[in-house]
Amino acid sequence: MIVLGIETSxxxxxxxxxxxxxxxxxxxxxSQVALHADYGGVxxxxxxxxxxxxxxxxxRQALAAAEIxxxxxxxxxxxxxxxxxxALMSGASLGxxxxxxxxxxxxxxxxxxGHLLAPMLESNPPDFPFIALLVSGGHTLLAQVEGIGRYEMxxxxxxxxxxxxxxKTAKLMGLGYPGGPALAKLATTGEAGRYRFPRPxxxxxxxxxxxxxxxxxxLTTLQGLNPAASDYARQLADxxxxxxxxxxxxxxxxxxxALRETGCNRLVIAGGVGANQRLRETLGKMVTKHGGELxxxxxxxxxxxxxxxxxxxxxxxxxxxxxxxxxxxxxRWPMDELQPPMMTTA
Ligand code: KG4
Ligand code: ZN
Numbered sequence: 001m002i003v004l005g006i007e008t009s010x011x012x013x014x015x016x017x018x019x020x021x022x023x024x025x026x027x028x029x030x031s032q033v034a035l036h037a038d039y040g041g042v043x044x045x046x047x048x049x050x051x052x053x054x055x056x057x058x059x060r061q062a063l064a065a066a067e068i069x070x071x072x073x074x075x076x077x078x079x080x081x082x083x084x085x086x087a088l089m090s091g092a093s094l095g096x097x098x099x100x101x102x103x104x105x106x107x108x109x110x111x112x113x114g115h116l117l118a119p120m121l122e123s124n125p126p127d128f129p130f131i132a133l134l135v136s137g138g139h140t141l142l143a144q145v146e147g148i149g150r151y152e153m154x155x156x157x158x159x160x161x162x163x164x165x166x167x168k169t170a171k172l173m174g175l176g177y178p179g180g181p182a183l184a185k186l187a188t189t190g191e192a193g194r195y196r197f198p199r200p201x202x203x204x205x206x207x208x209x210x211x212x213x214x215x216x217x218x219l220t221t222l223q224g225l226n227p228a229a230s231d232y233a234r235q236l237a238d239x240x241x242x243x244x245x246x247x248x249x250x251x252x253x254x255x256x257x258a259l260r261e262t263g264c265n266r267l268v269i270a271g272g273v274g275a276n277q278r279l280r281e282t283l284g285k286m287v288t289k290h291g292g293e294l295x296x297x298x299x300x301x302x303x304x305x306x307x308x309x310x311x312x313x314x315x316x317x318x319x320x321x322x323x324x325x326x327x328x329x330x331x332r333w334p335m336d337e338l339q340p341p342m343m344t345t346a
Pocket of ligand 1: 115135136137138139162163164166167178179180181184271272273274275276277302303304
């Protein structure tokens with residue numbers, strides 16, 4: 001089975017072609033970072049228009065790279081939520097209509113399920129069951145994954161997501177948009193010891209997260225600095241280090257707790273913050289200590305991409321999932337509403 005995947009939930013147009021036996025045949029991505037940079041964040045209307053502009057050329061490019069003709073496709077999977085509604089609608093309407101014109105099924109994919117199963121795109125995929133730490137710009141959650149669509153939520157963020165905390169703190173530090181990777185880069189030049197941020201909600205039981213206090217802590221810390229000081233740049237790097245350290249530590253403490261509580265020692269890390277090097281290294285050490293294994297997608301499949309959508313679409317279509325011919329997109333879509341493939345609307 002050959003499936004075309006379309007991702008347009010936010011500020012990246014991602015297209016990919018996934019083959020059920022041969023794996024990923026091609027993937028292309030257009031990032032809107034430059035488009036939104038002047039505004040300091042994503043402007044939804046600009047995002048929708050840009051997706052519309054790039055979707056068709058990117059689909060042609062992905063087909064050419066995979067050496068596949070349109071009429072060889074067996075299905076089309078598109079991100080139906082959660083995300084920006086206009087952006088979602090651009091991919092959904094094109095995906096549905098293209099599938100209709102080709103007489104093949106189209107499938108709505110949950111963006112977070114795409115992230116969650118992205119490590120399975122790699123050569124050493126995790127077996128079910130596993131614990132997933134999903135850390136993106138919009139969500140932070142720990143889930144026990146028993147199979148496709150069988151997700152038990154163990155904990156989630158009660159306020160800001162981990163990526164959001166990175167972005168907001170980066171903005172406070174004048175690092176622009178998107179700030180997460182810039183803050184992580186600055187942190188590599190910082191040193192431990194000068195500042196210490198709190199590890200929110202780690203001193204009580206439970207697996208929920210709360211990251212909004214870290215950005216306030218960062219603000220207070222930054223207000224205490226003197227921009228005229230000769231070592232101001234070093235102080236900023238040390239703040240970045242301390243902030244990243246606190247986020248990483250908190251995520252590691254909760255993930256370790258999840259492994260202990262479930263007795264599972266396979267951990268998967270997915271979502272944009274999963275690209276963070278220090279998080280990968282620290283989680284890796286923790287999982288090894290438990291005699292387990294850590295799985296994560298390559299960096300380009302941690303952040304938004306079409307490959308993860310084509311992949312989930314293929315798995316669900318193969319399992320016999322069907323959906324009605326409506327064009328659907330949902331700005332909000334709780335992940336625990338997902339069902340295993342055979343149980344969805346026939
Ligand atoms: O998964 P993703 O591409 O989009 C959502 O579904 O939200 O995640 C984007 C988030 C942003 O908040 C970005 O700042 C963060 O992932 N991010 C990082 C790194 N790379 C991306 N955060 C920390 N360190 C990184 N290296
Ligand atoms: Zn995402």
